[in-house]
Amino acid sequence: MEVFNIALRGIFIDNMIFAYYLGMCSFLAVSKKVETAFGLGLAVVFVLTLTVPVNWLLQEYVLKEGALTWIDGSFESIDLTFLQFIMFIAVIASMVQLVEMIIEKLSPALYGSLGIFLPLIAVNCAILGSSLFMVQKDYNIIEATSYGFGSGFGFFLAIIALAAIREKLKYSMVPSGLKGLGITMLITGLMGLAFKAFIGIAL
Amino acid sequence: MSAEATVVEKELKVEKKPAEPFLSKRRKNIVTDPLSDDNPITIQVLGICSALAVTVKLEPTLVMSIAVVFVIVFANLIISLMRNLIPGRIRIIVQLAVVATLVTLVSEFLKAYSYDMYKVLGAYVGLIITNCIVMGRLEAFAMANKPYDSILDGLGSGFGYAWIILTVAFFRELLGSGSIFDFKIFEAIGWTTFPTNGLMVDSIGAFVVLGILIWIQRSKSGYVEH
Numbered sequence: 001m002e003v004f005n006i007a008l009r010g011i012f013i014d015n016m017i018f019a020y021y022l023g024m025c026s027f028l029a030v031s032k033k034v035e036t037a038f039g040l041g042l043a044v045v046f047v048l049t050l051t052v053p054v055n056w057l058l059q060e061y062v063l064k065e066g067a068l069t070w071i072d073g074s075f076e077s078i079d080l081t082f083l084q085f086i087m088f089i090a091v092i093a094s095m096v097q098l099v100e101m102i103i104e105k106l107s108p109a110l111y112g113s114l115g116i117f118l119p120l121i122a123v124n125c126a127i128l129g130s131s132l133f134m135v136q137k138d139y140n141i142i143e144a145t146s147y148g149f150g151s152g153f154g155f156f157l158a159i160i161a162l163a164a165i166r167e168k169l170k171y172s173m174v175p176s177g178l179k180g181l182g183i184t185m186l187i188t189g190l191m192g193l194a195f196k197a198f199i200g201i202a203l
Numbered sequence: 204m205s206a207e208a209t210v211v212e213k214e215l216k217v218e219k220k221p222a223e224p225f226l227s228k229r230r231k232n233i234v235t236d237p238l239s240d241d242n243p244i245t246i247q248v249l250g251i252c253s254a255l256a257v258t259v260k261l262e263p264t265l266v267m268s269i270a271v272v273f274v275i276v277f278a279n280l281i282i283s284l285m286r287n288l289i290p291g292r293i294r295i296i297v298q299l300a301v302v303a304t305l306v307t308l309v310s311e312f313l314k315a316y317s318y319d320m321y322k323v324l325g326a327y328v329g330l331i332i333t334n335c336i337v338m339g340r341l342e343a344f345a346m347a348n349k350p351y352d353s354i355l356d357g358l359g360s361g362f363g364y365a366w367i368i369l370t371v372a373f374f375r376e377l378l379g380s381g382s383i384f385d386f387k388i389f390e391a392i393g394w395t396t397f398p399t400n401g402l403m404v405d406s407i408g409a410f411v412v413l414g415i416l417i418w419i420q421r422s423k424s425g426y427v428e429h
Contacts, residue, residue, distance in 0.1 A: 018406055024251035025335040085329050086303040093296050124296060125252045125333040132326040177421040180428025181248050182414050189410030196407070200245055 003146045006139070010150025012076040013199060016126045018192040020133075023126030025157055028184055030120075037163035040120070041156030045149065047121050048130055051095050052148025055088050055131040056141050063087060088131050097124045126155055161191065233355045236364035243336045244367045244413075244418045250336035254368045255409040256327050261384050264372035265321050270309045270328065272361030274353055275337050278302050282345040283353035289346075297349030298341045299332065305333045336364055367416065374412050 016022045023044070028032045030040045061067055064104055068075035090125060100118045130151045134144050165187055174183050228416050235279045243249045250271075257267045281301050282289075290299050310328045313321040321328070331337065376382055381389045381397045389397035402408045421427070 001241070021252050021255040021406060021409070022330070024250060024255065028248055029252060058372065085307050085310070085332055089299050089303050089332055090296070093299055113261065121296070122299070123333050125330050128333050129326060129330055132329050136326070169308060175418070176427045178414075178418045181245070182417040182421065185410050185417060186416030189407045189414065190217050190409045192410060193402075194406075 003142055005172035006143050007146045007153070010147050011154040011157065012195065013081055013201065014151070015154040015158060015195055016129070016151045017155060017188070020129060020193040022129040023124050023155055026120060026124050027155070027162065027188075028181065031159050031163040031166055031184070032161045034160060034167060037159045038199060041159045043118055043121055044124065044126060045152035046154050047092075047099060047118075048127060048148045048152035048155075049145065050099065050148075051092050051127060052130055053145045054091055054095065054136050056134060056139070056144040058087055059084070059135055060141075084132075084135070092127050092131070093122045117144060126151065158191070162188065165191075183195060208356045220301070222398045224316055228351065230286055231286070233352060234359040234362075237356075237359040239363075239420070240424050240426075241361050242284075242363045242420065243339070244360065244364060244406065246424075246426055247339070249339050250334045250364055253327055253330060253334055254364070254371065255406065255413065256330075257324060258368055258372040258375050258409055259378050259379065259404055260314065261369065261372045263320060264368050266313070266317070266320050266363075267324065267327070268365035268368060269312075271364055272335065272358070273309060274305045274331055274334075274366075275340060275361045276357035277305055277346040278337055279357035280350055282341045283348060283350045286346050290360040294346070295338075298338060302337055302341075303332050324406055336360055367413075370416060371412050374410055379408060 010016075014020070017024065017027055025042060031037050057068075061070060063080045065079035065081065066076045067080070068078050096118055100111075103118075130148055134147055137147070139147060162184070166184065169183065169187075178186075232373050237243055241247065244251065245253055253267060257263050278298075280302055284300060285297070286388065289354070306329060309331070310321070313324070340356060344356045348356070365366070373383070376384075379402075381399045382388060385429070389395070400408070
């Protein structure tokens, strides 16, 4: 049950966009149409669900202080935490590459819709951010996977909702200086206000 | 004459061109354009994540700005020096490795000399790696320009980013906590019942303040998005 709760918390309460502001760049840039937003959202869920557990393994068995004792007892004092950023980003970049190649091989249709977004994801802060938060939260591997999926799905929901609003917004009279980014920021603020309603729910 | 010799001769000819002044007009523009007309946050829509996340108080924002300027300038310099050696296919990973190394330096420096600040900024220091401004400048400028120009470009983009997030932080701290750099300004002038606005401390305040700032900035520069 705890595993399920972690995913739910990631989707609604600790939403990547509204609570941590992560992945804002692609959230704002790729939310002009629902169709493309759907593609990007799906790719983010996919990559997050894979990279968070992989980075968890890396943190647990390589980077953490004393993590290398499974090789030899004398490695107890080695602390490689300072390599965390480089290792995590390398894992993310290579996972994205790998996922891209696998999807291209297995499902050309899916590749067609996700294709252009996959390289973008390597530099999406939500991906690196989830891995860094996962370390802080001290999860086990199943919880970490569930957290990865939850935060990905939260991003997915948020970007689709924003894209739907922006599609309607095309027919509104917006002051010219506020067009595009300005009004999108204000709308995101209002959506964040709505998401605040979930905060009282104790999971 | 062999083909190689002609190439060498061509290169020599290029070098003979009179040297550009140290601060020519073009170079000044490289620095000043990102401050207003081509601002990374308000016009190019890059680096929004950290612009919102760390701007609750002015002090962490200032540290963040310094860190980002440092990372952009040095990443631009290093990538610009290596630009002819990097194979096109793996350039993203090379860029990420350079940026990640610089960010690790910043993070270790903060951990050693200002541990409290390191705790406040938390994961957001690490997230400079995926700050789109850094990657964007590396892709768009440093990969195609000389080191000195790249440093100037880094400075311009860094300061363009810094002044926006400092302005956002100023309003958020003033209205949200009633203070500036943790100095209780309203209590100091005798207005002890100043109603602080909880929304400003929250994420919503960040979105709204930045949205309004973008509105003002774009109305002034006349930039309209279609």
